[in-house]
Amino acid sequence: MAELDNEELRRLKDVNMDEAPARRHVRDCFKDIQHNLDHILIKTPGDGIKTKESYEVNSRGVEIFSKSWLPEASRPRALVCFCHGYGDTCTFFFEGIARRLALSGYGVFAMDYPGFGLSEGLHGYISSFDLLVEDVIEHFSNIKENSEFSSLPSFLFGQSMGGAVSLKIHFKQPNAWTGAFLVAPMCKIAEDMVPPPVLKHILIGLSSVLPKHKLVPQKDLTDAAFRDVTKRKLAPYNVICYCDKPRLRTAVEMLRTTQEIEQQLHKVCLPILILHGEADRMTDPSVSRELYEKAKSSDKKIVLYKDAFHSLLEGEPDEVILRVLSDIISWLDDHSFQVEGS
Numbered sequence: 001m002a003e004l005d006n007e008e009l010r011r012l013k014d015v016n017m018d019e020a021p022a023r024r025h026v027r028d029c030f031k032d033i034q035h036n037l038d039h040i041l042i043k044t045p046g047d048g049i050k051t052k053e054s055y056e057v058n059s060r061g062v063e064i065f066s067k068s069w070l071p072e073a074s075r076p077r078a079l080v081c082f083c084h085g086y087g088d089t090c091t092f093f094f095e096g097i098a099r100r101l102a103l104s105g106y107g108v109f110a111m112d113y114p115g116f117g118l119s120e121g122l123h124g125y126i127s128s129f130d131l132l133v134e135d136v137i138e139h140f141s142n143i144k145e146n147s148e149f150s151s152l153p154s155f156l157f158g159q160s161m162g163g164a165v166s167l168k169i170h171f172k173q174p175n176a177w178t179g180a181f182l183v184a185p186m187c188k189i190a191e192d193m194v195p196p197p198v199l200k201h202i203l204i205g206l207s208s209v210l211p212k213h214k215l216v217p218q219k220d221l222t223d224a225a226f227r228d229v230t231k232r233k234l235a236p237y238n239v240i241c242y243c244d245k246p247r248l249r250t251a252v253e254m255l256r257t258t259q260e261i262e263q264q265l266h267k268v269c270l271p272i273l274i275l276h277g278e279a280d281r282m283t284d285p286s287v288s289r290e291l292y293e294k295a296k297s298s299d300k301k302i303v304l305y306k307d308a309f310h311s312l313l314e315g316e317p318d319e320v321i322l323r324v325l326s327d328i329i330s331w332l333d334d335h336s337f338q339v340e341g342s
Contacts, residue, residue: 008033009236020063020120023240027091027118030239034092037234040318041096048072049102055118058138060131065118066111066139067091069102076107078153078178078336081140083162083169084110086186086254087124087221087242089117093314097325104329106336107149111139113165117240124242125212126250129257133168140169144176153178153336157328160283160310161186164257170270179271179299179335181328184280184310187265188258188287204252211249224281226315227308235315262287268295273331275324277308277316303327 008030017023035042050070057063067090070076080101084090090098090110098108113132115121126132144154156177158166163185170180206215221243226232235241246254272295276288285304292302305324308316312324 009239012239017240018123020118023123024118027240030237034237034239037237039093039096039231039234039314040321041093041100041314044096044099044103046099049099058135060114060135062114062135063120064111064114064135064139065090066109067095067098068110069095069098069108071102071105071107074105076149076152077105078107078155078332079144079149080106080108080155080157080332081143082108082110083136083156083158083165084112084116085160085162087116088160089238089240091117091240092238097313100325101329101332104332106332107152109140109143111136116242122212122247124214124244124250125247126253127211129164129168129253133165133172136165137169137172155332155335156180157183158185159183159313161254163187163283164254164261167261167264167268168257171264171267174267174269177270179273181273181275181331182288183275183312183324183328184277184283184285185274185288185291186254186258186283187261187291188284203248207248207252212247214245214247221282225310227277227279228315228317231315262290265291265294266296269297271299271335272297272301273328274300274302275305275312275327276302277305277310277312279307280310282310301331 012026015022015026017026048071050072052068054066055063082090082094084094089112094110098110101108112119114135115123115125143149154177156166156169158180163182164187166180166182170177203215222232222235226235268291274288274292276285278285288302292300305312305320308320313321
């Protein structure tokens with residue numbers, strides 16, 4: 001089976017996944033293989049959980065893929081709305097995280113951004129970070145307005161670039177969320193992941209002429225993200241992840257957004273939990289410390305994990321993954337009880 005799987009992965013290199021139909025087809029072909037991988041998240045049981053996958057056209061005319069995980073036997077204690085990282089999807093690894101949260105009593109909702117995962121749009125292309133954030137706000141607002149969930153506490157869950165998305169949502173909706181927890185948030189891209197200044201200025205200039213071109217140099221993100229070598233070998237099975245060189249406009253939008261967020265850390269005012277690996281070489285843990293110090297939230301907490309890399313929930317040894325999940329669920333339990341008892 002392993003040899004067959006590797007052969008299938010090699011064939012993927014010849015598949016053009018620029019558009020959503022191809023990504024959806026590839027995901028369908030690999031579903032069974034993905035479900036049998038030996039990873040603590042993937043092996044999380046789904047018994048007692050209601051899952052639903054949907055495709056809906058949003059107000060901008062973009063078909064968005066979304067997924068939900070709800071406890072089967074009881075009403076959710078709160079809503080958790082997930083914002084995924086750059087290149088990623090709310091399927092594959094995240095499904096195990098969502099099942100853990102649902103088994104702890106939480107309703108989990110997630111979507112793929114336009115251009116990512118199974119949603120429509122050119123793969124890996126962000127024309128405007130602000131538009132992306134508006135798409136996410138629209139999707140989660142529709143869920144929160146549902147009479148079934150409207151009275152429940154609601155939390156943002158941002159991972160990596162999703163941390164930047166979550167903070168931008170908070171800035172636009174300062175009183176709409178019960179709290180947020182951010183895993184390795186992209187408040188600043190680590191210096192050694194950014195091109196040298198001269199090249200950076202050239203690329204910014206080119207982005208207005210060749211916005212969709214893949215010209216931005218990039219190091220191997222898997223090595224930088226996954227500390228556990230065994231888990232690193234499973235990363236390629238996230239077959240609809242965007243792993244090519246960043247497109248010019250995407251890179252510029254991400255850089256602009258992190259610079260903007262870094263200047264607004266003092267505006268963060270909701271209950272917040274920040275989790276970051278001390279050895280993260282992709283997003284700067286020192287800026288997570290700065291977020292913790294500058295946020296005007298009266299209820300804030302930061303947890304730094306010694307020697308841990310960027311992918312705290314996917315690429316660390318099992319005991320670290322379980323500790324991070326436990327830290328998240330304990331924080332959610334505390335804050336959901338506060339709301340329920342208030």
